[in-house]
Amino acid sequence: MEMVYANRMTMQTIKSSTQDQNPPTSPGDQHSDSGVVKDTMAKRSTLSETVNQLQTNYSSLKAERDELLTNYSSLKAERDELLTNYSSLKAERDELLRQLGSKVEICEDLFALQIFISMFHNFWIGLTDSNEEGTWKWVNGTTLTT
CATH class of the missing domain: 1.20.5 (Single alpha-helices involved in coiled-coils or other helix-helix interfaces)
Incomplete structure (x- = not known):
């Protein structure tokens, strides 16, 4: 087995005197790094x-x-x-x-309403049909259900 020793200067000399195995085919290929660039x-x-x-x-x-x-x-x-x-x-x-x-009173259940009715005879229960005749709504805007 033969050992080959070369220094950098020798390698550059050999490389410059040897023809390139894959010569450039277009102007953009003249540098090996051009694709990366x-x-x-x-x-x-x-x-x-x-x-x-x-x-x-x-x-x-x-x-x-x-x-x-x-x-x-x-x-x-x-x-x-x-x-x-x-x-x-x-x-x-x-x-x-x-x-x-x-006075304004809000009765939220039937029992409270019955007590209120028994105590007072002249009151308004908060229903109106002022927006549409015959369609009764509570003052909070919900429709009366029977």
């Missing part, structure tokens, strides 16, 4: 497009979030105003009823 460039381009799309999506979502927060703040302010108005109306109603010597 092309793949890397393509991946970089794809990643850049993805990053741009993600940034666009992020900006859109951020704008949508800001709009929703603004709408939420407006709705919250509206709700607070309605609650204030409701409280005020309730206080006005209670004062008017007090001035008239009246």
